[in-house]
Amino acid sequence: MKFVIEIKKELDGYSARVPEIKDCEVWAAEHEVALSKIINLLAYFLKLDQNFYYRLDITKNMKDFVSYTINIITER
Numbered sequence: 001m002k003f004v005i006e007i008k009k010e011l012d013g014y015s016a017r018v019p020e021i022k023d024c025e026v027w028a029a030e031h032e033v034a035l036s037k038i039i040n041l042l043a044y045f046l047k048l049d050q051n052f053y054y055r056l057d058i059t060k061n062m063k064d065f066v067s068y069t070i071n072i073i074t075e076r
Contacts, residue, residue, distance in 0.1 A: 001072040003042065007034055009064035021045050039070065048072065
């Protein structure tokens with residue numbers, strides 16, 4: 001499974017979302033925390049085990065916006 005994660009710099013922190021999943025969005029004071037929170041929320045929405053595997057690639061890196069592609073690995 002492959003999804004896009006978008007993280008945008010706001011005045012008071014960072015907002016992160018997965019555009020393909022309604023209401024899958026979070027806020028945090030730091031970029032890394034926003035990324036961690038959105039990955040955990042995505043896992044919740046997809047009903048994944050707590051110890052799931054994924055690959056994260058940066059697809060766009062601008063001053064106030066970063067886009068990632070996350071590949072969820074379901075078979076090992």
